[in-house]
Amino acid sequence: MNHMQKTYPQFMPDGSGDLARIGLIYIASSVVMEEEMWAMSARGVSTHTARIRLPKVTVEGIEEMMNAPELETAARHAAAPPIDVLCFGGTSASFLHGTAYDKALIQKIEGWVPGPKVTTASTATLAALRQVGAGKVALATPYVSTIHERAIRFLSENGHEVVKSAHLDITDDHALAEVPLEKVYDHVLSVDHPDATAIFVSCTNFRTVGAIAALEERLGKPVVSAIQASFWHCLDLAGVKGAKPGYGSLFKGYEEDV
Missing domain, CATH: 3.40.50.12500 (Rossmann fold)
Incomplete structure (x- = not known):
């Protein structure tokens, strides 16, 4: 009987979120937050996004987006994978009506998708x-x-x-x-x-x-x-050292062990 352990070649990093998976509710027409979160992510941290439509970057446009039923749909879609943290990735949308509104938004999302820890760009x-x-x-x-x-x-x-x-x-x-x-x-x-x-x-x-x-x-x-803070807060809530070095003093103690 052969008790030798099977050996495998060295595999390339593939983006697997085996350390922490972040769910992101993000603007449909936007690109930067995802790109920057992936840039800052150490091996083992991944981001998974659901999107909502923002008509225009004005008070009226933001209010239209936040009052649309697709916000709940996006939250449920973002939390459908096995994520650890869910972030609402809109700064102005979460601070528009002040601190109480931002806190209420987190409670609303937690009600829709119990399980993952929830934050917003403003809370972060x-x-x-x-x-x-x-x-x-x-x-x-x-x-x-x-x-x-x-x-x-x-x-x-x-x-x-x-x-x-x-x-x-x-x-x-x-x-x-x-x-x-x-x-x-x-x-x-x-x-x-x-x-x-x-x-x-x-x-x-x-x-x-x-x-x-x-x-x-x-x-x-x-x-x-806002993006840096959102990513950092997701790592903090997940309790992982998941940042690559070089993205600011905020990440002291949160950078990957190399």
């Missing part, structure tokens, strides 16, 4: 700002002024006074994703202020994570983006 942002010890912040967004002002209000009502901010007045979702990283870098630098303990960059279809390490090195303070 507040958790990330706590993690880096932020007080007063600076804010960079690509939004129109009406949404930008609501971001300021959301941060302020959660103890983060916004000491300086700027926005880009973009209403088209595809245009958000096309802003080059060099412009994002300059945009973030433009809002820095001596009183800002951290800088927050909002929007989940706005490129950020490739520039965060460079920005932190230049500014000497934490830079938190």
